[in-house]
Amino acid sequence: MYKNTNCGDITLDRAGDFVIVAGWVSRRRDHGNLIFIDLRDRSGILQVVFNPKISEESHNLSEKLRNEWVIQVSGTISKRKEGAENDDLKTGQIELNAKELKILSPSKTPPFEVIDDLNIDELTRLKYRFLDLRRPKMQNLLKLRHNVTHEIWNYLSDKDFIQVETPILIKSTPEGARDYVVPSRLHPGQFYALPQSPQQLKQILMVSGIEKYFQIAHCFRDEDLRADRQPEHTQLDLEMSYVHKKDVIELVEGLFISIVEKIVPSAKFNKPFLHISYEESMERFGTDKPDTRYGLELRTISEIVTNIGINVFDSVIGNGGIARSIVLPGCGEYTRKQTDELINFSKLSGGKGLVFIGLDKNIQSLDNIQDDQYRSSLKKFLSVDIVKNIYNFTGAKPGDLVLIVADQAKVVNNVLSAIRTRMGKELNLFDNNEFNFVWVDDFPLFEWDDLESKWVPAHHVFSSPKEEDLIYLEKDPAKIKAELYDLVCNGYELGSGSIRIHDRDIQTRVFNVIGYQKEDIDTRFGHLLRSFDYGAPPHGGMGLGLDRLVMLLGGQDNIREVIAFPKTQTASDPLFDSPSNIDSNQLRELGISFTDLD
RNA sequence: GGUCCCGUGGUGUAGCGGCCUAACACGCCUCCCUGUCAAGGAGGAGAUCGGCAGUUCGAAUCUGCUCGGGAUCGCCA
Structure with missing residues (x-):
């Protein structure tokens, strides 16, 4: 040494x-x-x-x-x-x-100092990632990631799980995300796909009798990047035989509690985790991945604001839309600039705008509001009585700002949950050292795709419908709830899972709803379905995003910080300078030539 | 595919039509210095302002396009 x-x-x-x-x-x-x-x-x-x-x-x-x-x-x-x-x-x-x-x-003069207190362009950091990773902060994040993975291995091994590696070169199946694709030399013109997740492989492992499987698995999706999305990410992938939803949830909850308690002992978190249905989550927070560290809950106020002579509301609601509200405590005296900023923000997330009502903070009680004590974008239509009504119904107090958005439900929820997330931060409503885990379940099995005019699976095609909803499978797919569950933390979806369908008959009926033809089913899922013909145990599991978990535990706001060699927003790697051209000989060997696409 | 923000010595910023032959801090180089720890002192080198085209007597500064980075909507079963 x-x-x-x-x-x-x-x-x-x-x-x-x-x-x-x-x-x-x-x-x-x-x-x-x-x-x-x-x-x-x-x-x-x-x-x-x-x-x-x-x-x-x-x-x-x-x-x-x-x-x-x-x-x-x-x-x-x-x-x-x-x-x-x-x-x-x-x-x-x-x-x-x-x-x-x-x-x-010896070393050349480095392009930046290897210190924690660094404020430079991320591109330079990525170009010199080897220097960037020398910084104590980055070393700690990589160590944190290792500790989490280590605990996963220990915890699951103790629970009799077996780690099984699954192939990176598999078969492209056209549904879901866009595949990353690899040309085959031995089969010119044919391609492998990189797995979007080992979903079908792990289900086959259940049919193979593994009973309890896990893997720290690389998953690849050729979709646009975000702060919390990379083209390749790592999942804790697990699957269990002979289990009900409750068993998977208990196991994962135990694992996550163990991870947080052992690895970030200073963290505050809720034990046991919260449980909330999809429907309740949409109703209260306008999203299926709510940040439950603070309130700011939404209320539907269509009835209060219709038929009081306000055209915007009457027409939207007459067209099947709804009006919902959020109350921002202590923001009642926002300036014109601040409310304009909120209106502008609502447009960025797809809304047409919003109505605000701000009430002075020095009002003794809602009963004696004067006309000059509130401001609103709809002031001339809003009588004192209506304002009183709205404040009473939403639970707002003097000094609070009420925001109302009226549109189709999806838009309203998008806008208000975006505002909720933003204001939670702006109003300092949570503690950065707090982790609030919540299970969201009872998701619908199908969603209606407006563009294609057809039912699509809300999660994936193998998720089991709830037994009591099977009767609606042909009559009313919208009514069917699935044995589906997501784990959410601080507004991030950490993972989702389901009890799978292990019955060929039910699987076929689900395929029928989505409109898959027999041939499609055979080429896309034949391998899995064939295995189901030979005695498939009931099974279920989850896929959990390791990058996001480590990001949260490490107090970061993008997953690049917890990935040793991440990619930029255009999916390139400034260190290796990938992707890159390849040798013409390589292309020839693969039987690939290019045509001008435009 | 859309929207928004950013791009000035190695790094971070200032300058936003002529005062810019581009300023400041850190870093770098040379010399001095035995108790510093973001050491200190003296001196010095280093950018034509992401690229291209245009407007103008004159462009880092205005306009268009383009490239790169970031945020976000769409997308992500």
Whole structure:
């Protein structure tokens, strides 16, 4: 070994010890005859002192040292001089008196300093990701990710789960997300697809008798990127035989509690997790992935605001729309600029606008509001009585701002939940160290696709309908609820799962609703369905986003921070400069040529 | 595919029609310095303002296109 001690681990009790350390020069403080080096390795920072009285040769050599040079130093640990201690440093009570210095690898001047307090363009960080990852913050995030994965392995192994690897080269199935595709050399003109998830493979593993399976699985989806979406992401994928919904939920909840308690002991979180149905979630929060750390719940107020002479509301609601509200506490005296900003924001998330009513904070009771004590975008249509009504119904108080959006339900919910998320942040309604886990269940099995005029699966085709809803399968698909459950935390969907269909007859009836023809079914799902013909145990499971979980636990707001080598928004990698052209010989071998697409 | 924000020495910013032969901080280089820890002091090098085209007597500054990064809607069973 080039070292026998880690820099950051050395404490006062090692005083007098002779040690060998190695690492990067993090900082250099040259006092002429005395040179201080902050030496950094994974464990932390150690102050090394080069003193000509101890070694003239090492001192001379140390004058050459610059940031990010890799060096090896040996010498004696000593307690620092009185008054020279540094309490900000774990090793601040001691220092290494360098006897021998060896330069293992010099460095160019780095494009940015390897420090936590860094404010630079992300592109530069990604180009020099090897330097970026040296920063203690990034080291900690990678360690956090490892700790989470480690706990998953331990916890699930203890529960008799077996980790099974599944292939990365599988078959393209056209539904779902866009596939990443790999040409086959041995079968010119044919392609593999990278898995969007190991869904069908793990179901086959259940038919194979694995009973309890898990995998830290890479999943690939060729769709547009977001702060919480990369083209390849990692899932904790798991599946269990002979289980009901309740069993999967209990297992995953136990695992997540264990992860949070062991790995982020300082975190505040709710135990047991909340449970809420899809319908209730939409009703209260306007989304199926609610941030339940704070209130700001939505209310439907169609009845209060119709037939009071306001055209906007009457016509929208007459056309099958609804009016819903959100109350922003303490925002009743928002300026014109602030309310304009909210209206503008509502348009960004698809709304046509919103109506606000702001009430002065110094009103004693709602009973004696004066005309000059409230402002509204619809002031001339809103009598004092209607304002009173709205405030009473929504539970708003003097000093609060009521926002109303009227449109088709989907738009209303989109707009208001976006406003809710934004205002939760802006009004500081939650604690950053808090994690609020909630199970959302009773999802509909199908959704109506307006564009294609057909039913599509809300989750995927293998999710089981609730037994009591089977009677609606042919008559009224909208009514069917599924054995589906999502795990949501702080407004992020961490994962979703379901009890699967293991009965061929029910599976066929579901395919019929979606309108799949027999041939489609055979080419897309034949392999799985064939396995079901030979005794398929009832089974169910989940896929859980590891990147998002680590992001949340690490207090980050995008998953690139917890992925060693992430891609940019255009799915390229600035470090490797991928994707790239390939050799024409490679293309020829694959039988691929290009046509001009435009 | 749409909308919005950003692009000035290595890094982060300022400058937003002539005062810019582009400013400041950090970093970098040279020299001085034995107790610093974002060391200090003195001096110095370094950008034609993402690219292209246009408007103008004159463009970092205005316009168009384009490239790159980010946020977001669509998309993501």
